[in-house]
Amino acid sequence: MTMLGIIDEQTQSYIIFFLAIIGILVYGVSVFFMIVSFFWSHVYLHRKPDCSLLSDSNMPGVSIIKPLMGVDPLLEINLESHFLMDYPKFELLFCVQDEQDEAITLVNKLCEKYPKVDVRLFIGGRDGIINPMVHNMAPAYDNAKYDLVWISTSRIKSNTDIILDMICKLQKPNVAVCHQMPFYLDQKGFAATVEKIYFGGAMARYYLGFNAVNLCCCTGMSYMFKKPLLDELNGLNWYGRYLAEDYFLTKALHDKGYRLVVSAFPAQQNVVVSSVCGYKDRMVRWLRLRLNMMPLVSGVVEPLSECIALGLYGAWCAHYFLNMNFYIFFGAHIGTWILYDYFQLRAVNNGPVMFSKIEFLLAWIVRELLAIWIFIEAILSPRTVKWGRHTYRVTLGGHTEVLKNKSKVNLS
Ligand SMILES: CCCCCCCC/C=C\CCCCCCCC(=O)N[C@@H](CO)[C@H](O)/C=C/CCCCCCCCCCCCC
Numbered sequence: 001m002t003m004l005g006i007i008d009e010q011t012q013s014y015i016i017f018f019l020a021i022i023g024i025l026v027y028g029v030s031v032f033f034m035i036v037s038f039f040w041s042h043v044y045l046h047r048k049p050d051c052s053l054l055s056d057s058n059m060p061g062v063s064i065i066k067p068l069m070g071v072d073p074l075l076e077i078n079l080e081s082h083f084l085m086d087y088p089k090f091e092l093l094f095c096v097q098d099e100q101d102e103a104i105t106l107v108n109k110l111c112e113k114y115p116k117v118d119v120r121l122f123i124g125g126r127d128g129i130i131n132p133m134v135h136n137m138a139p140a141y142d143n144a145k146y147d148l149v150w151i152s153t154s155r156i157k158s159n160t161d162i163i164l165d166m167i168c169k170l171q172k173p174n175v176a177v178c179h180q181m182p183f184y185l186d187q188k189g190f191a192a193t194v195e196k197i198y199f200g201g202a203m204a205r206y207y208l209g210f211n212a213v214n215l216c217c218c219t220g221m222s223y224m225f226k227k228p229l230l231d232e233l234n235g236l237n238w239y240g241r242y243l244a245e246d247y248f249l250t251k252a253l254h255d256k257g258y259r260l261v262v263s264a265f266p267a268q269q270n271v272v273v274s275s276v277c278g279y280k281d282r283m284v285r286w287l288r289l290r291l292n293m294m295p296l297v298s299g300v301v302e303p304l305s306e307c308i309a310l311g312l313y314g315a316w317c318a319h320y321f322l323n324m325n326f327y328i329f330f331g332a333h334i335g336t337w338i339l340y341d342y343f344q345l346r347a348v349n350n351g352p353v354m355f356s357k358i359e360f361l362l363a364w365i366v367r368e369l370l371a372i373w374i375f376i377e378a379i380l381s382p383r384t385v386k387w388g389r390h391t392y393r394v395t396l397g398g399h400t401e402v403l404k405n406k407s408k409v410n411l412s
């Protein structure tokens with residue numbers, strides 16, 4: 001008898017063998033997605049769209065919904081970028097929940113500057129919808145003129161290539177959604193470097209890899225879709241009962257057999273990045289959402305697929321099966337991973353990054369260590385999600401309640 005006298009030696013060796021097989025599988029699948037996304041980011045990203053299905057006479061109209069809350073120093077640039085797009089048929093639908101919101105002044109200023117652009121402002125949102133972003137967008141969604149709707153959050157900067165790319169990709173009948181992989185525009189400062197390294201490395205690795213093999217993996221930061229298809233599946237407002245409306249509505253379309261396609265242009269988040277803590281809090285919020293939607297994947301496989309954990313697990317497996325030196329394997333794993341992330345980031349960035357290799361390395365280490373912190377913080381209180389003005393309680397399957405003054409308000 002071994003292992004505290006509970007199980008015999010043979011059972012113990014079976015368990016160890018089983019854990020080693022799992023380790024090989026997790027390592028193998030991770031490497032598979034890394035290779036796919038590396039290849040994908042080099043051949044697919046930043047390519048000009050193939051618009052052969054479009055002509056000047058059949059350019060579809062697009063209703064662009066911009067939910068706003070407060071003003072960031074870069075918000076004006078982001079909003080103006082939409083006014084400046086060279087596309088013949090679009091409307092801008094700005095939304096704010098509060099009539100005192102400072103963003104209203106900014107929208108009015110831009111409307112005066114660009115009187116030819118078709119703009120509407122919706123104030124007040126729609127009562128009864130839990131998700132604050134959907135609450136804010138609901139009136140605009142219901143009044144959208146066109147069949148293509150583009151939801152683009154306040155942190156997103158746009159340009160003509162992006163709108164054209166999304167529209168062209170949506171011309172295929174089996175494509176329901178075209179979404180942008182989250183990424184960041186260049187900004188100075190360590191926190192901005194950490195953000196860029198995460199989105200261009202760790203996230204790109206799975207975001208692109210999953211989409212390349214047609215898994216449903218989409219964030220609601222910037223995505224264009226065919227409104228009639230979503231309306232057949234209850235419409236946007238219905239998904240406002242979930243905090244992760246993006247996951248549930250894209251999954252519904254995906255389950256119906258439609259394709260979700262990644263835009264060739266990563267999303268240009270453009271906000272003032274002031275602290276690493278802000279990044280950490282957002283990642284904890286997202287992870288808590290995922291833990292409630294896919295507990296096994298995000299609670300077990302996801303942490304195991306992070307560089308340090310996977311390196312330790314892989315080194316143990318290599319030692320177990322091949323008698324390889326644990327430390328040499330681990331060192332080679334970390335070194336290769338850093339190189340991979342660096343070149344992956346350059347591909348997503350479409351060229352060199354603005355920070356030095358030493359800054360990259362420091363920020364990369366901080367990001368990897370933060371991933372452990374983020375996991376622990378998320379798992380310690382997986383049901384509580386703070387977003388905007390409220391705190392929410394999310395339960396397994398995504399059911400959401402607003403927590404207000406210690407009492408629960410169920411709006412769904
Ligand atoms: C064996 C190695 C496999 C690695 C599995 C790692 C699983 C990692 C899961 C997600 C990481 C991808 C990051 C996607 C962006 C998520 C951002 C986010 O949380 N956004 C939320 C807020 O906007 C949004 O509501 C959530 C979207 C969820 C998307 C995740 C879909 C992943 C689904 C595919 C899982 C299959 C894994 C199969 C592994 C064999």
Ligand SMILES: O=c1ccn([C@@H]2O[C@H](COP(=O)(O)OP(=O)(O)O[C@H]3OC[C@@H](O)[C@H](O)[C@H]3O)[C@@H](O)[C@H]2O)c(=O)[nH]1
Binds near residue numbers: 154219221
């Ligand atoms: O209370 C709020 C909070 C946010 N918002 C708006 O919602 C948009 C997204 O907000 P943030 O930038 O804080 O959120 P994230 O980018 O982290 O959101 C992401 O995670 C949660 C998902 O539901 C979203 O689809 C996804 O975009 C912004 O345009 C913001 O103005 C509101 O309208 N009301």
